[in-house]
Amino acid sequence: MTEHTNTAAVELRAVRKTYGSGARAVAALDGVSLDFATGTFTAVMGPSGSGKSTLLHCAAGLDRPDDGTVRIGGVDLGPLDETALALLRRERIGFVFQAFNLVSALTAEQNVGLPRQLAGKRADSDEIRAALTAVGLANRGTHRPSQLSGGEQQRVAIARALITRPAAVFADEPTGALDSKTSRGVLELLRGIVDRDGQTVIMVTHDPVAAAHADRVVLLADGRLVDRIDNPQGAQAIAARMAVLEASC
Amino acid sequence: MLSVRTLRHRWVSLVGTFVALGLGVAILAMSGLVMSSARAKVPERYSGAAVLVASPEVSQEDNAFTPSRPWSTEVGGDLVDRVSSVPGVARAVEDRSFYAQAVIDGRPVGGASAEALGHNWNSSTLASYRVEGAAPARDDEVVLDRSLGLAPGSRVSLLTSAGPSGFTVSGTVDADAYFVTEAVAERLSGGLRVIGLDLSPGADEKAVVAAVRAVVGDRGRVLSGEARAELEVRGEAKVRWIGDQVLTAMGGLGAFVCVFMVASTFAFAVSQRRREFGLLRLVGATPRQVRVLVFGEALVVGVLAGLAGVALGAASAPVVGGLLVDAGLEPAGFAISYGFFPLAGASGIGVVVAMLGVWAASRRAGRVRPIEALRTAEVDPKPMTRARWIGGGVAMAVGVGLFLLTATGVAEDLLNAPLYAAMALIVGLTLLGPVVLPPLVRLVPATLVRESALTAIRRTTSTVSPVLITVVFAVLVSGMFSLTVTGVSLEKSMAIGPSTVVSARDTPGLSDEVVSTVGGASLLPTTLYTGSNDHLDAVGVSPEAFAKAHQGLSVVEGSLNDLTGTDTMAVNSPTASRMAWHPGSTADITFADGSTTKLRVVAVFSKTSAAASALVTRETVRTHDPSALTSAIYVDHPVVGADWPALGAQVMTRAEYAEFTEAEDNRLVGIFVTLLLAMSLGYSALAIVNTLVMATADRASDFRVLRLAGATRRQVLGSVAAESALAVAIGSLLGVVVAFATLATLTSGVAHNLPDADVSFSPPWGVLAGTVALCLALAVGAGLFSANSALKADRAVHRMRSFGRASRGRPLG
Ligand SMILES: Nc1ncnc2c1ncn2[C@@H]1O[C@H](COP(=O)(O)OP(=O)(O)OP(=O)(O)O)[C@@H](O)[C@H]1O
Ligand SMILES: [Mg+2]
Secondary structure, three states: OOOOOOOEEEEEEEEEEEEOOHHHOEEEEEEEEEEEEOOOEEEEEOOOOOOHHHHHHHHOOOOOOOEEEEEEOOEEOOOOOHHHHHHHHHHHEEEEEOOOOOOOOOOHHHHHHHHHHHOOOOOOHHHHHHHHHHOOOHHHOOOOHHHOOHHHHHHHHHHHHHHOOOOEEEEEOOOOOOOHHHHHHHHHHHHHHHHHHOOEEEEEOOOHHHHOOOOEEEEEEOOEEEEEEEOOOHHHHHHHHHHHHHHHO | OHHHHHHHHHHHHHHHHHHHHHHHHHHHHHHHHHHHHOOOOOOHHHOOOOEEEEOOOOOOOOOOOOOOOOEOHHHHHHHHHHHHOOOOEEEEEEEOEEOOEEEEOOEEOOHHHOOOOEEEHHHHHHOOOOOEEOOOOOOOEEEEEHHHOOOOOOEEEEEEOOEEEEEEEEEEEOOOOEEEOHHHHHHHHOOEOEEEEEEOOOOOHHHHHHHHHHHHHHHOEEEEHHHHHHHOOHHHHHHHHHHHHHHHHHHHHHHHHHHHHHHHHHHHHHHHOHHHHHHHHHOOOOHHHHHHHHHHHHHHHHHHHHHHHHHHHHHHHHHHHHHHHHOOOOOOOOOOOOOHHHHHHHHHHHHHHHHHHHHHHHHHHHOOOHHHHOOOOOOOOOOOOHHHHHHHHHHHHHHHHHHHHHHOOOOOOOOHHHHHHHHHHHHHHHHOHHHHHHHHHOOOOOOHHHHHHHHOHHHHHHHHHHHHHHHHHHHHHHHHOOOEEEOOOHHHHHHOOOOEEEEEOOOOOEOHHHHHHHOOEEEEEEEEEEOOOEEEEEEEEOHHHHHHHHHHOOEEEEOHHHOOOOOEEEEEHHHHHHHOOOOOOEEEEEOOOOOEEEEEEEEEEOHHHOOOOEEEEHHHHHHHOOOOOEOEEEEOOOOOOOOHHHHOEEEEEHHHHHHHHHHHHHHHHHHHHHHHHHHHHHHHHHHHHHHHHHHHHOOHHHHHHHHHOOOOHHHHHHHHHHHHHHHHHHHHHHHHHHHHHHHHHHHHHHHHHOOOOEEEOOOOHHHHHHHHHHHHHHHHHHHHHHHHHHHHHHHHHHHHOOOOOHHHOOOOO
């Protein structure tokens, strides 16, 4: 399944990624082509081991595909060296993961200001406070990650993604370990990034309720794109499609 | 700054590096301070003489601290005459030194180091002493140290090389010296070696020095200013030299352990922080920024540790200096002078070591890929990097190469080459740990402990290597000094038969009076000067000693029967070949009295069969070296009836004497070994505790999984203890192999150089057992302590909030 948009924030073309070699080789991504349009919210779903995380890592330039090309904002990641990739991530990409989002040695404020600091810019403390306020953590700025709950840590990561206004925010199971109320808060923040600021969000999830917040759901199985739901109408519909997919493999 | 922020949080993992570096800097600062303070000083005796003329220096290559070659009577007299007529020189004063020692309350004062305290009265004007009483006017008058408590007019017995004789105290001075008339001094001292110059008021020192140099030419050295320190007492120079050996060894060993530990703790810290670095890379840090971060932390640690180390070194220098003085490794009156360079140098080295130590680690940190922030399991993906292969291979090759050079006796520096070899092997084994250790770990029956040690092989390497370094150095240091070379020495052959030995007590040697009272076989050491600056250590043997030497020595060429009169000598084979001497050759020999005579070589004996390079008759020595003292007398009849303590002698059985000389040797060796052992054990203890705390704290999540899987607290702690013990076992095993291989090559190297001697070392089993026990206690203790606190912290966290999918924690090891 292929899709082309002129305003794609992230483009994947025939991306292949194989782990291991010989008999033990696992094709985590088996020729995936996909565009993520600017200002959209995409949920990536699929059974465990279907290659969702691998897709996210390749799309974000964290891992290099064995074959195919990945473009972010029109820039081909293939020829870029580690330093150039780092600069690209710093300026254009934000990350929110299920865990390990924050540098444990730094406070919430310092974590939020980290991309700015790495860019050699002075992190504006008003801006940082505003970002933390936006995620509802105005008074937790001086706390370290060990003093924050899982959901709070994720919201700090979102605040970090807010401050640099990255073109694309990648999230891997950001609500995996959260209760439904906290999950909703996180998802609304991500939705807000897209609606208010026109940023692009790509989120891997297992949860149909979470996926229902997206503009579009793409389904992976065995490293291939197998289905997609545009403008999903509620979690039920998504869950039904997932059930079909899981039954077929 | 990011470095400072992360550092503040990460200080626990850096505290080990800080302490290691701080201690290293402290040891360097301390030994640097002590060594630089122990520089030769202008002897107080010459403090008032602006310019001194000294007889020509001789080669000191053998570190025997041989006194300079004296002038003959004619040359000496001529120099005094001509120098005193140089414009600007008010007076030229002969300076003579000889053995003298007062006997007070029936015991000689000053002990065995009171070597050449007798001088001619005139030379007292070269210093500015406060004199009370009068100059010695008669030959039985003496001016001596006021602190002896003898008032002018009292009688005192003075020991000289002839024996005790009565003197009247004519005056006292504030110096540890005995001044007698010129005639007595000349008779007792042998050749003239120093002339002191009094300059006329207003004379230009530089011009005088130049003029005196022109007059003296190559017949002597003209010294002024600080250069006069060349004339320090030889005994003090020797003591200082020994002290320097200890300090150099300490500094060298300390520096090696420090570099090694700093590099390995940094490497370990980086491997534990891969996730953190991955995360930084994830949010946009470039590889360079990560490297700079790691460097920045090292710089901060380096600077802080440098400052702390310098403070500690400066504080401990006087203490160590005092210990060295007490141990007789620094001259009495030694004081620390706080120089800028030893302190700045040590702290600078600290920073450089930190930078070098972190270099490889920072490169590794820079190569961490952002995706590693997201990995849950932490298995060493590639424990052997190319750099590790190359570095380890080179280090092993260097170590083995040095071994071969040592074992075949080719290496010049037999003492240091094996040490360097051991260091290289330690580095090599540590770098190659990930390939060397698994086969050893597999010797353990399959268990959780074995698998966990195998999976995280780099962590295992990190915990093994401090044990390795501890065991190697402990065994080496104590084993090396137990190396004994047994040959048929002159002393040994003397000792065959005699039941009694008379030796010096409270004196540097025995006087002729003791020798004539006791009879027996006696040895009278002296120095023979040959060629332009060469010299031989010689022993004058009494007729009875000669008869024994005759049986004991293995003569290669010629015959000892011809060693008679005052114009013959026998030399050992290295000397014979160096000088191209054969029985029948004659050589010009200058003696301690400055006179030169032709001596005929009558025999050549093998190198190991005597303690001296040359043998002459006792008569020869006595004729030419008035100040020489007898080292020991061997008698085979009971010795009775003399006031031995007052004569500075003691009578012992042969066994007692052997014990006595050994005790003196062992005392020095003991100090050496204790200092080095204390330092390396202390250092390694720190390393072991540090790496085990780091390694265990890192495994909190493993412990959590174990606990969730139903393991009791006890079982978790048990597995930690077993893993620590495994690391100690492997480290000790490798350490024993390296240390014993080193000792064996050293032994073989020494044996190569001394073909007819019996060379052996006694394996230091006691030290080995103690060291392994210490390592075991420290490793298990530190592992348990840190596992225990990890378990506690974990429980606290559990109580605070639930860890959603805790089962996603790392799989076991
Ligand atoms: N580093 C790796 N080495 C080997 N195989 C890997 C590696 N990472 C992923 N794989 C394999 O690639 C496939 C895809 O993995 P991926 O992590 O992308 O799955 P996923 O869809 O994210 O699964 P989940 O929902 O469980 O997170 C899996 O079969 C996995 O075992
Ligand atoms: Mg995944």
